[in-house]
Amino acid sequence: QVQLVESGGGLVQAGGSLRLSCAASGRTFSTYAMGWFRQAPGKEREFVGAIIWSGGSTYYADSVKGRFTISRDNAKNTMYLQMNRLKPEDTAVYYCAAKSRPFGYIATMGEYDYWGQGTQVTVSS
Numbered sequence: 855q856v857q858l859v860e861s862g863g864g865l866v867q868a869g870g871s872l873r874l875s876c877a878a879s880g881r882t883f884s885t886y887a888m889g890w891f892r893q894a895p896g897k898e899r900e901f902v903g904a905i906i907w908s909g910g911s912t913y914y915a916d917s918v919k920g921r922f923t924i925s926r927d928n929a930k931n932t933m934y935l936q937m938n939r940l941k942p943e944d945t946a947v948y949y950c951a952a953k954s955r956p957f958g959y960i961a962t963m964g965e966y967d968y969w970g971q972g973t974q975v976t977v978s979s
Contacts, residue, residue: 856881856952857968858952859877860874860875862874865977865978868979869939873934874937876890876934877932888933889952890935891951892944892947894946899949902935907928921938921940923935940977944975950969953966
């Protein structure tokens with residue numbers, strides 16, 4: 855089992871920045887990749903981005919590319935989501951997730967085995 859805990863959400867004005875953290879514990883050695891997803895009210899959960907844990911390669915949804923950056927600290931078993939130039943449409947609950955299998959489409963929710971509880975990000979206009 856892998857436990858994931860997100861932090862860093864909050865209220866920010868449009869154009870501002872926030873950094874989310876996702877701390878992993880438990881059987882973290884089995885993690886192939888970690889991802890961020892978000893769910894806005896009345897909408898389906900969507901892929902934001904992901905990072906391959908060992909190599910550090912990153913992938914992003916087109917809607918956040920160039921504004922959001924994913925990084926990780928192996929020693930702390932923590933993944934980060936730096937969000938810049940935030941827009942009101944970025945308002946959502948942000949979830950981190952861990953994927954064990956080294957195959958499958960990294961942007962698909964069903965590929966992830968473990969999920970955090972989510973953290974609210976609200977961007978005011």
